Amino acid sequence: MSARSLLQPRRLPPADVLRVGAVGLRTRPMRAALSALGIAIGIAAMLAVVGISSSGRADLQQVLDGLGTNLLTVAGSESVSRPGESVRLPPNATNMIERIPPVLSAASISRLPDTVHVYRNERVPAQQTNGIVAYATELDLPQTVGTSMSRGTWLNAAIASYPGVVLGSAAAQRLGILDAAADMLVQIGGRNFAVVGILQPITLVPELDSAALIGPAAATSYLGGDGLPTTVYVRAVDNQVAAVREVLAATANPAEPYLVSVSRPSDALAAKLATEHAFNGLLLGLGAVGLVVGGVGVANTMVISVLERRSEIGLRRALGATRGQVRLQFLTESLLLTTLGGLGGVGLGAVVTAGYATLQNWPPVVPGWAAGAGLLATIVVGGIAGLYPAIRAARLSPTEALASV
Known part of the structure; x- marks a missing residue:
C-alpha cells in the first residue's frame, strides 16, 4: 500500500455515520425532543385528516352498501301556475313504473x-x-x-x-x-x-x-286524502339504474313528462363527500404549514448546534475528518431528528384517527400511502432543514474552530 493511499481519508461506514450523527441527539435530548415534536405535530395533523376522512368515507360506504345506491325518486315538478306547489303524479304512476323490467320494487307516498x-x-x-x-x-x-x-x-x-x-x-x-x-x-x-x-x-x-x-x-x-302520489320511490337493478332513470319521467306521466322530476338520493351523498374532500384539502394545507414550522424549528436547532459545537468540529477536522464527513454528520443528525419526529407523528396520527373513529362508531382506517407520504415528507424536510447547517459546519477550518474554545 502506498504512502499516498495511507494519507487519504477513509470513507465512514453507514453504521459509523449513524453513530456520529446521533451524538447531538444523545447529548441534547430535550432540545431534540422539542424539535422533533414540531415535525410530529405536522405529520400527525396531516395523517389524522386523511385517516378521519377515510374512516368517515368507509362508514358511509358501508351505509350505502347496506341501503344500496339503486334507489330513485320520482316526483312532480313545481307548478308554473302555482309557484311553490308541486304537480301531483297520475294515480296509476306506481303501477306503470313497476312494469319497467329492471325495476325491482316501487312504492309511493301521497301528501295529505x-x-x-x-x-x-x-x-x-x-x-x-x-x-x-x-x-x-x-x-x-x-x-x-x-x-x-x-x-x-x-x-x-x-x-x-x-x-x-x-x-x-x-x-x-x-x-x-x-x-x-x-x-x-x-x-x-x-x-x-x-x-x-x-x-x-x-x-x-x-x-x-x-x-x-x-x-x-x-x-x-x-x-x-285523494290518493294521488306525491313521490314514488323506485328500486332498480344495480347495473340498469341509469337506463331506468332515463325512462322514468315518461313512464310516470306519459302526457306531461316534463312535469316529472327524477333524482337519485345517493348523488346527494356523493356531493357531500366532494364537499368534505374540499374541506379536507384545507386541513391538509394547515397540516403542511405545521410541518414547515416544524422544519424551521429543526433548522434552527441545527444552526445552534453548529455554533455550540465549533470546538468539536475543529477537533474532528484536526484529527483528519474531511469537510464531506463533517457535512454528512450534521445532515445525518438532521435526518435522524426529523425521522424520529415523523415516526412519532405517524403513531400519534394513527391514535387520533382510531380514537375519533371509535367515538363515531366508524371503522378506523389509516391509509398506508398517507403514512408513507408522511415519512417521506419528513425526510425531505430533514434534508432541507439540515442542508445549510451541514454546509456551514463543513466550511469551518480547524484553526478557526479551535480558536473559539
Missing part, C-alpha cells in the same frame, strides 16, 4: 291536505306543527326505501284501514314519543291516531324521518 296537522294532543297551539308532514303510504314502502322499525310494527292490510300511524324517527322525537303502543295517541287532522310504530332513521330518504305515515284507506276515510 295542508290542513292536516300532527300534534301530540289537542292542547298544543295550532302554530306549533314541528315541521311534521302527514302522508298516505303504500304498504311496501319500508322494503323499497331500505328501512326497518325501531319500535312497534309497520302498517299491514288490517291496520291500514283504521286510524293507526307510523312515525319517522325525527317526528317521534319532536312529539316526545319514545315507544309505540295501542294507547299511545297523537292528533292528526283533529282525530286521534294510535302510534303503531316508529321507523329507524332513513339515510337516503331523510324527508321521511319527519313524516307521519298512514294507510291509504284510513287517509281517504278520515283525513280527505
Whole structure:
C-alpha cells in the first residue's frame, strides 16, 4: 500500500455515520425532543385528516352498501301556475313504473291536505306543527326505501284501514314519543291516531324521518286524502339504474313528462363527500404549514448546534475528518431528528384517527400511502432543514474552530 493511499481519508461506514450523527441527539435530548415534536405535530395533523376522512368515507360506504345506491325518486315538478306547489303524479304512476323490467320494487307516498296537522294532543297551539308532514303510504314502502322499525310494527292490510300511524324517527322525537303502543295517541287532522310504530332513521330518504305515515284507506276515510302520489320511490337493478332513470319521467306521466322530476338520493351523498374532500384539502394545507414550522424549528436547532459545537468540529477536522464527513454528520443528525419526529407523528396520527373513529362508531382506517407520504415528507424536510447547517459546519477550518474554545 502506498504512502499516498495511507494519507487519504477513509470513507465512514453507514453504521459509523449513524453513530456520529446521533451524538447531538444523545447529548441534547430535550432540545431534540422539542424539535422533533414540531415535525410530529405536522405529520400527525396531516395523517389524522386523511385517516378521519377515510374512516368517515368507509362508514358511509358501508351505509350505502347496506341501503344500496339503486334507489330513485320520482316526483312532480313545481307548478308554473302555482309557484311553490308541486304537480301531483297520475294515480296509476306506481303501477306503470313497476312494469319497467329492471325495476325491482316501487312504492309511493301521497301528501295529505295542508290542513292536516300532527300534534301530540289537542292542547298544543295550532302554530306549533314541528315541521311534521302527514302522508298516505303504500304498504311496501319500508322494503323499497331500505328501512326497518325501531319500535312497534309497520302498517299491514288490517291496520291500514283504521286510524293507526307510523312515525319517522325525527317526528317521534319532536312529539316526545319514545315507544309505540295501542294507547299511545297523537292528533292528526283533529282525530286521534294510535302510534303503531316508529321507523329507524332513513339515510337516503331523510324527508321521511319527519313524516307521519298512514294507510291509504284510513287517509281517504278520515283525513280527505285523494290518493294521488306525491313521490314514488323506485328500486332498480344495480347495473340498469341509469337506463331506468332515463325512462322514468315518461313512464310516470306519459302526457306531461316534463312535469316529472327524477333524482337519485345517493348523488346527494356523493356531493357531500366532494364537499368534505374540499374541506379536507384545507386541513391538509394547515397540516403542511405545521410541518414547515416544524422544519424551521429543526433548522434552527441545527444552526445552534453548529455554533455550540465549533470546538468539536475543529477537533474532528484536526484529527483528519474531511469537510464531506463533517457535512454528512450534521445532515445525518438532521435526518435522524426529523425521522424520529415523523415516526412519532405517524403513531400519534394513527391514535387520533382510531380514537375519533371509535367515538363515531366508524371503522378506523389509516391509509398506508398517507403514512408513507408522511415519512417521506419528513425526510425531505430533514434534508432541507439540515442542508445549510451541514454546509456551514463543513466550511469551518480547524484553526478557526479551535480558536473559539
